[in-house]
Amino acid sequence: MKTTLHSRGSALAVEYGQRGDGYTVTVGEETFHAHILAAQDGAFTVQVNGQLLHAHIASDGLRTFVAIDGRVYEFVRGEKKIAQSRQREAGRLNPEIRSPMPGKILEVRVSEGVTVEAGQVLVVLEAMKMENALTAEGPARVRKLHVSSGELVDLGQLLVELEFPQAATQTESP
């Protein structure tokens, strides 16, 4: 069994096969032997190098969440597009300011055509009873505004389009 998972923008090749009474698992560069003691109903108990680990697993169809010892690991299966957009999130300046949650635009602090500095507040969004300032990741020009103050917005809705100077986007790989 061979698959590629993506976690926080980086790809992890996972390969496993049954061997003896357990599994030989290779994740990235690391190979280990694992005994699975229980795997049902979202609970997963595995023994690796003598250590027992209890994982809880759930998936929403797109993302798979695995909790071990108070930490939650999030994986996306092989889908290239998601991986690429994650990579962009992780490494590059994002020209599209989208709403991180449903809420209400309290204030639009910029207008089309103006230049903004890194960290400058573009819009103020009220959601879950708190004010959240959405900022520019780097120096940019405001290309287009898609919302006005008082407007209700949905998760992921495009709010502001920015244009970064050439140097900042040049590094984008195909």
Place this chain on the structure above:
Amino acid sequence: MFKKILIANRGEIAGRIAQTCRELGIVTVAVYSEADRSSPHVYAADEALCIGPAQAQESYLNAEAVIAAAQRTGAQAIHPGYGFLSENPIFARLVGEAGLTFIGPSPDSLAAVGNKIFARQTVTKLGVPVVPALEDPSREPSILQEQARALGYPLLIKAASGGGGKGMRIVRHEKDLIEAVAAAEREALAAFAEGTVYLERYIERPRHVEVQILGDTHGTLVHLGERECSIQRRYQKILEETPSPAVNKKLREEITAAALTVAKAAGYYNAGTVEFILDGAERFYFLEVNARLQVEHPITEWITGLDLVREQIRIAAGERLGVTQRDIQRRGHAFECRIYAEDPAHGFLPSPGKVLRWQAPTGPGVRVDAGVESHTEVSVYYDPMIAKLSTWGQDREHARRRMEAALRQCVILGPTTNIPFLIDLLAHPAFIAGATHTGFLPEHFAQWQASHAPHLHIAAFAAAFSHGQPAPQSAQLVKTPAETPWQQLGGWRTGA
């Protein structure tokens, strides 16, 4: 005693109140908004009624709808929980006029302590110290700047009504003053329908210490010791403990006496909390009275053995407290962690969405007050606090270790939570040393990122393995070595 109580709240506190009512043999009525139709608090009650649309203003904050629901269901009393209508004197009065009992202090006490400016003035007359403040800031920017300069920076902007950090801002430089006042007013208006703010001198590195009080309608008033709630982010408490590591016996006597003085002057009965800030020189200043059950009440219940909701209901029914100050014994140490659906690695952005899996920790000295269950939704309309974890130990370190272990056991899949952040917080040397103050998080955890991912590879294997299985998974899928005792663990902890 009441036969039926309406619970005018949602989330964990609604479930917690229903639990005590069940013990007392009281029938409960839940109210819910359209967004909460399938929320756990609805099923925690015996009856349930929809009171309006998702927006709190039109449902949980709609006094008429709540009272109408109580009348329709024949409830005799209303427990407001915390937040929403709990400290609204108009609501409390309307409840009384409708022939129902408000489970809380009298409308007059609520009005007296609810307006913070008025409360400050009253308390000053009683000889209880308060922080220097500007109670009537000018609307004129230039005059306001002058007034603020006279008060001295840094200063704190606060909403005259309400709490929970909404409408609060620290201002360190004059250039930020006008904008901060405007933002605070907006936030206050949105949260409390009342935008009045005032300015206060900001005390650096203070501790937040509060005293729990309990009084009946026959004149008995006792305190249940203090709680320290210094670990806050944007004035929202994240972790609380009792007793405070900074309060010694003498200071406890002084601060609890001050709290009782304030409560007595307000003619206060039922449960309430008098909040103080404590500076580095053991000087305390009155902050405000929270005229309701506090979010962090479980830690007081841990160390006193009292059920505060039970006491609230008994007091509202006119019963006597039945204890004197001497009967109140405090034992051990307790912590509470608030679990929020928010992402601590990304500016604590709220992380609403479906809870795919929830499993509460268990064990000696561990308590969970949860507002979620598997397959329920963390709504965008309400507070992102989804559960409270509290632990008790014989001493602070015992309780702290129990909390660490409980957090590691707690499973919430779907929304991102602050659990990894809380685990790191509990392990911080300054926290272990009890060197807490309200600026602790900005000072030590300003740019927090999850430190390391120790089990990433095993998690990846678990994810890949689960992908490789047809859904729904069945018990037969896994080939384990036959006849090992571990096999008995099949389905480990599910349904626990």
